[in-house]
Amino acid sequence: MSNTTAVPTPGAFQFPEIYNFPPLFTRQPNESTWQEQRRQWCDLILAYYRHNRLYSLTLAEAITEPPFTNRQIHRSLRVDVLRELVDDLVKQGNASWTGAKNAKDSCLVLWRKPEVWASMIYQWANERGLFNTVLTVFELANGDDTVGQEFHNLDSVTLRRALDVLQSQGKAQLFVGTSDEDMGVKLFA
């Protein structure tokens, strides 16, 4: 959670009203209630992560922090419930598990899907006339040219996902360097 925030947050996140409702932090045994509860959690997680421009989530650490802990009402979510929630997000395509296979202890929160990032980058390159030019990935995320763009300061893993999408669409070519930072990309019209 700490490794991504480069941009200062624009004001504190406005939690929804239900955030102060204690049963939100208990997994409801009633299936239909749980469905509703799950939906609200997913919305909350995505909204929170988008607001704070957060990308990765380590379950064991996250449950002690907002939004999974509400210090006002002394409630926090249990890890297994959070895992269930992330599973649900993964199913929706809004998250993906990272780290060891089947460990399910950390994930990437894709509050904007890689396809969306990809099309943003592609549009930006189109506007700047940067097709058929090799750009470094670092340049793409942190360069002066992208300041003000949505994907400025994008998490490297997420960026890589977006570029992978472009490559699979035949709109880009990746050049592997010595490290992720060194990686180059060339976009085609």
Next chain:
Amino acid sequence: MNPVELAPTQRPLLSSSEKILCIQNKVGLYQGLERDEEHDCGTVYLTTQRLVYVDQQLPHERSLALNHQAIHRCTLHGGFLYTSAKICLYLKPKPTNGSDRDAQPAEGSGTSGYNRQKGAQGTTLLETTGTTNMYGQARPGSSAGPIEWKCNICDQINRGGIKCTLCGVPHQGNYESTDTCNVAADTRPVNASGAERQPLRCPVCTFDNHESMVRCEMCDTGLSKPDEAAADQTNAAPSESTEYQRLRTQEQANSGRDSNDAISLIKLSFRAGGASAFYATLKGAVDNSAWELIGIDSFGEHTVPPAPLQGQQQSAAVAAAGTSAAAANSPLLARERRPTTGGISTIVNTAHETQQARDVTLRSAFSDLDALTAKANEIVSMAEHIATQLNSPAASKLHRKGAAESDEDNAERVDAFRQYLLDLGIDSPVTRDTAGAVFHDELARELCDYLENYVSQCGGTVALVDAYCLYNRAREFSLVYPSDFVQACEKFEALRLPLRLREYPSGLLVLEDASSASDALVISRVGAYIASFGPITASDLAAIEDCALTLAEERLWLCERAGALCRDESVEGVRFYANAFAAAAAAAVGAGRGEGDVQDPLWQYI
């Protein structure tokens, strides 16, 4: 046979002292020799007073009852091949009014007085030979304590009856009574030979009372009416006693004013067996009822406990409390011995005697379990009596005046005491012996009768364990097995009774009112509590509804399953909230999505 009133549970309504002796299902009726198609299959209840037929198809329309007094005799015919076992009931002919009064004294020997009196009175009986020894032989087994008296002609010692079993001479007023039994005996000669002149002269103190007096103004001795005595002398045969006379008039009054028709025959066909057991019980019951009729007559207005108890009570009384208690049991005797006392002192004495008699009953009843069983009926009626006294306005007035300092406390205690008394049991519980094959059905019906009120008082649901304890406490001695209890409860639905057995998903079994305790009602009730008290725990609900904790838990879970509540598990326990997820969904969507657009406009590029 007469139509009969049934409880909602389709069991016959019993009178206060009536008890069910035996129950048999799948019984068909025959009127005379014809099979009665309307009453072809039903359950027959044998009680201490009646025989009740409850039809299986239309219990409320077709059910019938027959008093034991109307049964002249009964016989058993075993089944053969396709013929079911049958019990034939020969009904008594309706008596004519006094046309045959003079026919009595000369009768054959070997019958009890009661039967011969029947024989003399009734016009024609089917088989007179059968009648004679039926009552005579069955009686010694069934009646433990009829009065013993010695015939003054042949010195035969008779037990009960009005005529000597050996010589057939009616029981004279001035016979020698045997040692233990003397209740009604010694007062009779007084009545018979008493004053006949216009002012009633007291036979004891010779005071001339006004003719309208029933008891002597001076000494409280019973006075006999001049017209009654006159009737004795003119009308009856010389050997006939007043007692006998009274019996006959009583009998005539009892057996009705209907026209004098021929003997009728009713047959019970036992299609599911059980005939012989039923027959044995029926015979005993009919004999007993015959005896009770005599008992009531010979003791006059003095309250008569059931015949078997009378002897026991007397012997116990004599043994336990000596002369004073004996005097209490035969107040007339005691009063004769006492010097003339009138007015208030007599009242006080009578009250004292009653109390002593009660004391003796209590002491002997609780001395061992058998005695308690035998006296259960008496104790219950005493308890009921005390309960009514406590309820009376006089008692409450006394109460208000007497206890200034601990009024509240005292009132509570009286209430509690009253409750104990009222909780005293079921009069004739259904047992395996009496009900046989229909045991579980009958048990279910009785359970319903007993528990219905309680269940509705408890908000429509009672844990099965609570109901079991309560019911068994009410049964006093003949407790039911838990397995029988559960089986009976499972039959509620099939018998269309107003209770239901329900198993919650957690395995908790409860009895609930089929009509009132629907889930919707519970949900709305709990919803109202939460609206006024805020989120609640199971123990809160148990306190509010005054029910068991497990039951409160079940109710909350039920609401949760229905989606009306949601839970909050924390270190403080599980607390239930109104389900805000559904309600807050719209708001949450607005707040959550308004800020960041999950529905990104850039979707269009893909």
